[in-house]
Amino acid sequence: MLKVAIIEDDAPTSNQLKGWIEAAKNGIRVDQWFNRDDAEAAILRERYDLVVLDIELGRERHAGVALINAINKSHGTPVLVVSAMPATIYRSIMKALDAWDYLQKATFEEADFIDTFLDILRATRDRQPARPATPEASGSELSLDPLRQNTPLWRGQRVNLPLTAQRILDTLYQRRGQVVSYDELFQVVKSGRNRDNIRKHISTIRDAFRELDPQFDCIENVPMRGFRWAEAQPGAPR
Secondary structure (H helix, E strand, C coil): CEEEEEECCCHHHHHHHHHHHHHHCCCEEEEEECCHHHHHHHHHHCCCCEEEECCCECCECCHHHHHHHHHHHHCCCCEEEEECCCHHHHHHHHCCCCCCEEEECCCCCHHHHHHHHHHHHHHHHHCCCCCCCCHHHHCCCEECCCCCCCCCEECCEECCCCHHHHHHHHHHHHCCCCEEEHHHHHCCCCCCCCHHHHHHHHHHHHHHHHHHCCCCCCEEEECCCEEEECCCCCCCCC
């Protein structure tokens, strides 16, 4: 039986998420925790398949950050963050943490949550240990293995991105050299299907790459249309 933990201090929100999860998939045990201490004890005691948590718990504004660190040190369970914290703040947290994805409260519907939740479960099930790069992959600066949900590699270095940003990156890279329209990218994201949100995800991707490579400029903005992945030309200045 799959085991999921919901860590959320607001009981109505926790109950709503629990109901959505139980309706989405049969055979899931859902544990609800409402404060950091109880949640931390459960994380050490149980082997959850997925944790859904809020960043703010009661008066502890960053309790969720401490919990994600505890999760990473114990079982490495996938984490879906559901929080009212603005995405701009969350992106900076993502650089240091391994949460899989983020949904901002009041910006998504039940279907968005269920799609993201099931995507993470599928990715966890299908994920396999990273393999050495194939000759084809080693010839490119970017290495992706979306079927196994391995973290993207840029010039051999790990690029830390939430799951939605990984999906956008994969879409752009698979169609490199072509313009991917906003409408096409709307089909990739699970919530916030508007141009501003797409631009925020693109900014997240660029920031993550530029932490590793300050000269990164492979994602081009095509005004009024969308974005394009443009491979750097060999020998071109970067």
